[in-house]
Amino acid sequence: MIEFEALPELVDPVLVAAFEGWNDAGDAASDTVDHLREVWGAQLVAEIDPEDYYDYQVNRPHISFDDEGIRRLTWPTTRIYVARLPLALRDVVLVHGVEPNMRWRQFTEELLRYSAELGVTLTVTLGALLSDSPHTRPVPVTGTSTDPGTARELGVEPSHYEGPTGIVGVLQEACSRRGIPSVSLWAAVPHYVAQAPSPKATLALVRRVEDLLDVPVPLGDLVEDARAWEIGVDELAAEDEEVADYVRSLEEARDTTDLPEASGEAIAREFERYLRRRGVDGT
Secondary structure, eight states, X not given: OOOGGGSOOOSSOEEEEEEESTTBGGGHHHHHXXXXXXXXXXXXXXXXXXXXXXXXXXXXXXXXXXXXXXEEEEOOXXXXXXXXXXXXXXXXXXXXXXXXXXXXXXXXHHHHHHHHHTTOOEEXXXXXXXXXXXXXXXXXXXXXXXXXXXXXXXXOEEOOOOSOOOXXXXXXXXXXXXXXXXXEEEEEEEGGGOSSOOHHHHHHHHHHHHHHHTOOOOOTTXXXXXXXXXXXXXXXXXXXXXXXXXXXHHHHHHHHHOOHHHXXXXXXXXXXXXXXXXXXXXX
């Protein structure tokens, strides 16, 4: 583990976290953190010791070979990265983990202790769920916060969810108890194409993170991957008339509920992204 003391002081850092497993339909949330880590050149600063949190018969270690042909054993765990963004007003702490099998409260406390040592001032958790959303339409991303003040400030909805939750929900509740502002972003993955990867949902989450943090995010191959994914699903649906009819019914339901002003908001957000990527002040 790299000691946090070796790091330069971070600037108003925000933590962005995703966990593989129950919270991660199509791997969309964890792939989002992976994308951010790669395009921002994030530095690994810590790994949580997995011995207390994982059942290795459920989440087994993985054997692979590196570029030099050396055999490596990778244990399921949670890794913490730091991204220094020179042109941004704040730095980013990225957390990519596997949902633990046990001792969730202890796990959450340990993660928040690391977060406090790094000076995190806002926590953003990412998730993805299966839904009746057609693959041919933009992927809906819902933003919520357990704190009404944070919801108003960041333009998300107050959370009213009741029911089973995963480690993302536990982390959100722990942040709320500690008075740490937190937001949760969830992408809706079409349930009839639930297998990973789901690049269109990942792209939607990346764009929502970009909007929330007001920081341009290089998209790399994500746009092309999302387009290829959609074309591939189109071709599969065309081979099965029942699936094609079902997709058309989802499209009709979605188009009926989408309001004109929502489309206007989407256009405005896309224009703001364009300005950020061009290095232009949009105000």
